[in-house]
Amino acid sequence: MQSVRRENLKVVIMHIILILGGISMILPFVWMFVTSIKPATEVLSWPPSFIPKSPTLDNYRAVLQEAPFGRYFLNTLLISTISALSILFTSSLSGFIFAKYKFPGRNVLFLVLLTTAMIPLECYMISLYLLINRFGWINTYQGVVAPILVMAFGVFFMRQNILSIPNELLDAARIDGCSEWRIYTTVILPLSRSALGALAIFAYMQAWAFFIWPLIVINDRNLYTMELGLTMFQKRFTVDYGLISAGSMIAVLPILVIFLILRRNIIEGITLTGLKG
Amino acid sequence: MNKKRSRLNNFYLFCYIGLLPTVLLYVIFRIIPIVDTFRLSFYSWSVLGVGNRFIGLQNYFKLFQDKLFITALVNTTLFAVFVVFFSVVISLALAIMLNNKRMERFSPIYELVYFLPVVTPMVPVAVMWKWIYDPQYGLLNYFLSFFGISPKAWLVYPDLALYAIVIMSVWKIIGYYLMIFLVGLKNISKEYYEAALIDGAVGWQVFRYITLPLLRPIVLYVLVIATIQSYNVFTQVYVMTSDVQGAPGRLVRVLVYDIYENGFRYFKMGYASAEAVILLLIVLTLTIFEFKAMGRED
The missing domain is CATH 1.10.3720.10 (MetI-like)
Incomplete structure (x- = not known):
């Protein structure tokens, strides 16, 4: 019983590691996309935001x-x-x-x-x-x-x-x-x-x-x-x-x-x- | 008898004619330039052809007094050591996780995600990371601020920039090595693991005495390509640190960049060829060393 629980815990931990790694793989792409549809003023705003307030295709x-x-x-x-x-x-x-x-x-x-x-x-x-x-x-x-x-x-x-x-x-x-x-x-x-x-x-x-x-x-x-x-x-x-x-x-x-x-x-x-x- | 003879001649004819395009292209655009690089390295040579002359080993003597070359050699070696070590360790760890039979269902989606940076060409990736590393508005400094780490000018100081490029390069390549390791792990017969279990081996022991030895050819392969690739690092360095506005001090000087600059900005073709020969010899030596080290054990 205990070994089953330990095995389950192991799988959960592996998923957490793999998901965190996976996010870091995708995040730069998302960030690039978000930046590309932001107007110039928003690009250089702080703190950086992942949701553009007024998305635009002007950059393209x-x-x-x-x-x-x-x-x-x-x-x-x-x-x-x-x-x-x-x-x-x-x-x-x-x-x-x-x-x-x-x-x-x-x-x-x-x-x-x-x-x-x-x-x-x-x-x-x-x-x-x-x-x-x-x-x-x-x-x-x-x-x-x-x-x-x-x-x-x-x-x-x-x-x-x-x-x-x-x-x-x-x-x-x-x-x-x-x-x-x-x-x-x-x-x-x-x-x-x-x-x-x-x-x-x-x-x-x-x-x-x-x-x-x-x-x-x-x-x-x-x-x-x-x-x-x-x-x-x-x-x-x-x-x-x-x-x-x-x-x-x-x-x-x-x-x-x-x-x-x-x-x-x-x-x-x-x-x-x-x-x- | 005669018929058989002509059949054989036909075979040979087919072989030689069939190989002709490959051999011609290979010799003209590869073998000749490789041989010629060695020859050029003994010359003082420029594209214009003025004052080209044989100077023996002088290019090599000069190189080892050239501060920029020494810096490049040190930087490239540091870069290679870090990238090879971290990319191999991380991707092997991830591959072992994905090889777990309870991961089978999720494996394809993870593979897809981790392979994304591999298929993306280097320039857009480098541009992306340059923005992430931006000292004022960069995403990385923003995330680090949550942990109370003060903002860093990642790409401004050559020391820091080297590690910034290491991180980005590891990020780009682990998906590739991960897949290679995964193919290797899948090829290891289940029986070995069952036998190990019966013998009472657990966790680390299974890895040390079953997985690693059986995976050795694959590890060797990855080590060799990782070493060659990282010694030839250029694109990300060029895109991320050689700004028009950037002072020369901002550049992370690596070997291929130094070759590029000497050869195509200062047109010292002979000098740059000597550098290229050294690069070739380093890579060759390391490859042979890796073959020896991995081949001998047990």
């Missing part, structure tokens, strides 16, 4: 007038889509080849991939900048997207998944006269659909959060990504928190909506891609 109107966030959004969407498509294609095809074929040089290639996979962009961005500069790609979309066209983790992840596809299936397709390329498109890709979905989510998230590289290669305002645009915006209006909060809301909202719709897929996609890769 002002933000959209001051900076082309729609354009930033489209830029980001374009860059992340190209990155995701390229990562999906290269990862699935080379993952397939590493998983199912033996050929001279395979182990060497794989080893090179494995040892350099962990090296972050920050460690080689200077040489990369000089290279992109030599290509004449400063201030271009291809310049921004260049370093995120392949992902070593994506290759490992797809290889892991494709390893579990039985060889008999591939042999059967060969007997039917399928070329290797046909096997890739008609057997491997359809069977890897969920893995590809997870990888796509991971790739989109990576590209969406891409910051230091666009900061270096882009100084044309028309090519700003969402992250870059918001940074420059907040540097311009550094103390106008109503305005900055509205800008942040515009940056966060599309992601929150997609996250709430695809929640399970996104959580699992991001967690498993890193883990299995």
Whole structure:
């Protein structure tokens, strides 16, 4: 009896801790939203209040007038889509080849991939900048997207998944006269659909959060990504928190909506891609 | 025989052509720049190409007399130690709570909430926290006032600002590690726990002798990515502390910021490359150390 009561107490305490933690996770978002619909006078009132007395959308109107966030959004969407498509294609095809074929040089290639996979962009961005500069790609979309066209983790992840596809299936397709390329498109890709979905989510998230590289290669305002645009915006209006909060809301909202719709897929996609890769 | 031969050649052809796009992109935009970074670090180099020359190890010698670099190295290390420690401990504790079978029903909603900061990109999050840390009107000082703590200018003094950024960075990432730990915990077979119960193990003992050893590969994985990520901290520092109006003293100088400034503001590309090489070597050493430390035990 006593142990049941102790167990119940334990569960209650765990809930209290988890709820307090959960509130601290959400509170900054709520605070940002509340600030964004407050008129300037209320933003700087003390004590701070979570219920705006006269809510307004003025901040949003002002933000959209001051900076082309729609354009930033489209830029980001374009860059992340190209990155995701390229990562999906290269990862699935080379993952397939590493998983199912033996050929001279395979182990060497794989080893090179494995040892350099962990090296972050920050460690080689200077040489990369000089290279992109030599290509004449400063201030271009291809310049921004260049370093995120392949992902070593994506290759490992797809290889892991494709390893579990039985060889008999591939042999059967060969007997039917399928070329290797046909096997890739008609057997491997359809069977890897969920893995590809997870990888796509991971790739989109990576590209969406891409910051230091666009900061270096882009100084044309028309090519700003969402992250870059918001940074420059907040540097311009550094103390106008109503305005900055509205800008942040515009940056966060599309992601929150997609996250709430695809929640399970996104959580699992991001967690498993890193883990299995 | 001949047919088999041509089939094999076909296989090879498919492999090499199929790998070509990946290898080309990887070599051009990754391997070459990585190798080139090492080469540049021995040069005095600017983008304009004037006066580029080989200077051996001079960049490295200069770096270790460079006060800003030393500050950055110390700050980044402190940041990494705190973020790795707190994010791993907190997320592991939360994951163990969520793994309790009586939590199963509520787990998805908690997971959703804790994952929210993970999916949100860094810049809006940093902007949000900058407002929370505001010395005059910030939410944090308001909450602290209930406990009789006087208002603090969180982001103004570099010492305090470092910890403010640590808190925010831990807040942002625990949901991710929490999910990874949870996947790992779910993979531990129930039988181990049952056996432990029969042997009379309780609470802490179960954690110490069952959970932790079986979770070791996952803990190692999280440690490695947490170390790499925190040594490369940049975005939140850039957004939160490098104001246009801010005096240079207000900045929390971290390694990547120092590289960025030397490389792209002062155009000392060779010097900045030497810094990048040091960053790479630090991260590499720590990763190897973590592998050794976690791999050897028991």
